[in-house]
Amino acid sequence: MKITLLVTSFNSLSQAIYVALQDRGEDVDVVYATSQTRDEEITKFAPKLILCPFLKHYIPASIYENYPTFVFHPGIRGDRGAYSLEWALWQEKKEWGGVWLRADKELDGGDIYAMGNFAMRDTYKASIYRNEEVATALELLDTLLENIHVNNATSQLQNPIHPKFTCKIDWHSDTTAEIIKKINTLDSFPGIEDEILEVKCHLFGAWEEEKLRGSTPKEILAKRDGAICLATVDGAVWVTHLKPKGGFKLPSTYVLKERLKGVKEDRLPLIFDKSYKTFYEISCDIKDGVAYLYFNFHNGAFSSDKCIKLKYAFEYIKEQVDIVVFMGGVDFFSNGIHLNILEDSKKNGEDGWSNINAMNDLVGAVLQADDVVTVASLEKNAGAGGVFLALACDVVVAKDGVVLNPHYKTLGLSGSEYHTYTLPKRVGEQKAKELLERCLPISGSKAKELGMIDALFDAKSYTKELEAYVQELFSEDELEDFLWEKEERIEEEKEAMELCKRQELQTMHPEFWDEESPFHQLRYEFVYKICPTHTPKRLKFRYNSE
Numbered sequence: 001m002k003i004t005l006l007v008t009s010f011n012s013l014s015q016a017i018y019v020a021l022q023d024r025g026e027d028v029d030v031v032y033a034t035s036q037t038r039d040e041e042i043t044k045f046a047p048k049l050i051l052c053p054f055l056k057h058y059i060p061a062s063i064y065e066n067y068p069t070f071v072f073h074p075g076i077r078g079d080r081g082a083y084s085l086e087w088a089l090w091q092e093k094k095e096w097g098g099v100w101l102r103a104d105k106e107l108d109g110g111d112i113y114a115m116g117n118f119a120m121r122d123t124y125k126a127s128i129y130r131n132e133e134v135a136t137a138l139e140l141l142d143t144l145l146e147n148i149h150v151n152n153a154t155s156q157l158q159n160p161i162h163p164k165f166t167c168k169i170d171w172h173s174d175t176t177a178e179i180i181k182k183i184n185t186l187d188s189f190p191g192i193e194d195e196i197l198e199v200k201c202h203l204f205g206a207w208e209e210e211k212l213r214g215s216t217p218k219e220i221l222a223k224r225d226g227a228i229c230l231a232t233v234d235g236a237v238w239v240t241h242l243k244p245k246g247g248f249k250l251p252s253t254y255v256l257k258e259r260l261k262g263v264k265e266d267r268l269p270l271i272f273d274k275s276y277k278t279f280y281e282i283s284c285d286i287k288d289g290v291a292y293l294y295f296n297f298h299n300g301a302f303s304s305d306k307c308i309k310l311k312y313a314f315e316y317i318k319e320q321v322d323i324v325v326f327m328g329g330v331d332f333f334s335n336g337i338h339l340n341i342l343e344d345s346k347k348n349g350e351d352g353w354s355n356i357n358a359m360n361d362l363v364g365a366v367l368q369a370d371d372v373v374t375v376a377s378l379e380k381n382a383g384a385g386g387v388f389l390a391l392a393c394d395v396v397v398a399k400d401g402v403v404l405n406p407h408y409k410t411l412g413l414s415g416s417e418y419h420t421y422t423l424p425k426r427v428g429e430q431k432a433k434e435l436l437e438r439c440l441p442i443s444g445s446k447a448k449e450l451g452m453i454d455a456l457f458d459a460k461s462y463t464k465e466l467e468a469y470v471q472e473l474f475s476e477d478e479l480e481d482f483l484w485e486k487e488e489r490i491e492e493e494k495e496a497m498e499l500c501k502r503q504e505l506q507t508m509h510p511e512f513w514d515e516e517s518p519f520h521q522l523r524y525e526f527v528y529k530i531c532p533t534h535t536p537k538r539l540k541f542r543y544n545s546e
Contacts, residue, residue: 002027002541004047006069007530008034008056010539012381013072013134015403017053018048018265019443020141030539033057034531040065041535045542049148052103054135056082058101068102068148070113074133077115077154080108085125085133089185090165096120096128098136100144102153107161107276110499114140123330124206126188130331135459138401169203171218175236180206183239191243194219196228196252197259203238204249205298207279211265212236222266225305226251227267227279238279240298248527250340251298271313281306282313290470292377300332300386303330303341304351307358311365318372322479325375326366326393326471333378334386339411343527348520352512356416359385360501363417367392367497370487373479375470378453384408388417391426394486396453397445397469399462406452407439410536411526412518414507421500426451439538468505 003026007014010030021028029045031038033055042050043062048101050069053058063069075084076097088096097117102110116139117134147153169192174182183206186192191202197220205227212221214231222229227240242255253260272280273291285292295310297303302310318324328334337355345351366374366389376390378398381417383405390396398404406423408415415436423432427450435442448456457465474482490497511517524530 001049002029002045002047004028004042004045004050004067005030006033006038006050006052006059006063007052007054008032010536011054012130012403013053013137015136015405015441016134016138016401017051017072019403019441020138020401021051023445027541028428029541030535031536032107032532034533035087035535036533037535039063041540044199061105064103069176070100070144071103071108071110072137073101073108074115074129075099075108077112078157078159079162080156080159083162083165083498085128086165087162088120089181090167091123091127093120096132098133098140100137100140101156101158105159108156109156112156113147113153114144115154115311117142117375123510124184124187127331135401156413164513167192171230171232173233176208176232176237179232179237180208186247188249191249196230196239196242197256199242199256199259200245201255202243202249203239203241204243205238207238208277209236209238209279210277220260223253223260223263224266224268224279225281226253226258228252228256228263228503229279240279246491248340248343250344254341258412270309270316282309284313284317284374286321287467288471289321290323290325290467291317292325292327293317294329295334297332297334298330300329300380300382301340302334302336302355302362302385304336304337304355304358307355307362311362314362314365314369318369321372321471322483323373323375323470325377325466326390328380328382332386333376333380333382334389335383336385336389336408336417339523340463340527343523346449353509356385356505356508356512359389360416360418360505363389363392364497364501367418367422368490368494369481370490371470373473373482375473377466378402378404379466380437381405384411384413384415385417385419388415388419388422391422391452392418395455395473397455397466398447398453399459400444400456401459402444403441404444404447404452405439405441406435407437409436410439410522410538412522413511414504414519415500416504418497418501418504418506420504421497423452 031041050067052071095117099115101112101114104110115134183192183203187204191204192210194203214221217233219231229236229238241249242252243249247251271284281296283294297306342352374393376393376396381403387404387406444456447453511519
């Protein structure tokens, strides 16, 4: 069946639906709502139906009256409007959901063709969207298509449309819990508006602090890994990121810079034991001789210092166990180098070069670790260098529903992270070239089919299946044999690995250093979220079916 995805951007939900439809064998074409040729693209493809997994734009009658058009709304039946998740979080709903409804003249007022609920976590808005809402939209996809086929629908409740959600922090009366709730409700867009050290900005990434205390609310008590800790009336809170007016989101210390002179760096051990409430990024759980290593970097972005810290953490923890499982973070496994920090840099080339080399050092440490079994757990999405960090591991497993983007070119980069060594070994030279050139997302099930990953686990029982799988990987004798063979293989292939890395970096050097490199403009558009005026050619069905 020919299906058009009409989207505001090709975000995590749009990609999840895209790969799920492709896996079903549907003919899928993508149209950006901002495209100057939007209507022409739809007419030319002549879809049987249009799905809108992520759409912030009004759908004109000329579309929904001529094509059956269905919108995913991140709310329960009767919920309407653009601020659904904000109000759900603010009202502390214990259960929420998502619905696929038919587009008509009433905003979110059309009949519902599929709906599902989930338990709400105590977290920030973007995390609920990226996890529970995406999972719900995917789970409902088969039901949606079946109900469209038989025209089985439930009427929407015509409740009032949500007003815009707004709130402010009152540092002299709000408790730590109230401040965290306010930041979480507007995280990751648009963030809660405030002013820190005379810098007007929006706040993101709230973490409760249990030990540090100050005498004046909003006093900056400490900094750590880019975050700042501010005193509250009853404790303290960490704020990891700020977005200055007219700028883009960065670690808080990058925004405040010299204004933080004299503020102490409150360091944690390399791997935090989670013994009290505070802000941390790297932690580890050891169960039955297996280390589960977590690295919760914001948006999966790996700056140079994060790469170095994770490398040291891995090298430290692998001395204590036989198997290390790389777990990633709450919302992402890894998305490679940190583009926002590079855009902020006054030395784009130098800092970009530093970042890719730090990423290579991390990946190389994993790839050449001959004394431990490494497992990549792709429970969350991964892109660019993050995919190839996973492929550096001995074993790669994934959650059903995960989306992988094993390519770089959409940002004008050829990429490194030993990908010319690891990807062909798993999928072959021809398929590796195709994945890198086409620049399309693939599902976990497609990755399994191609040989990129070794096992795929059910989304609802992922942790249980992962732990059972890891425990059953090797008997004691098999483990010893595996590590012996691994050591020999690395010794034999180390020169080839390093040659691949050198050639990758040789190709990448001008991409960072040349002022005319497309990377600089594409990075700018990505960081500032510039709306494209045309749908990317790579997402068009005719282009991909050639």
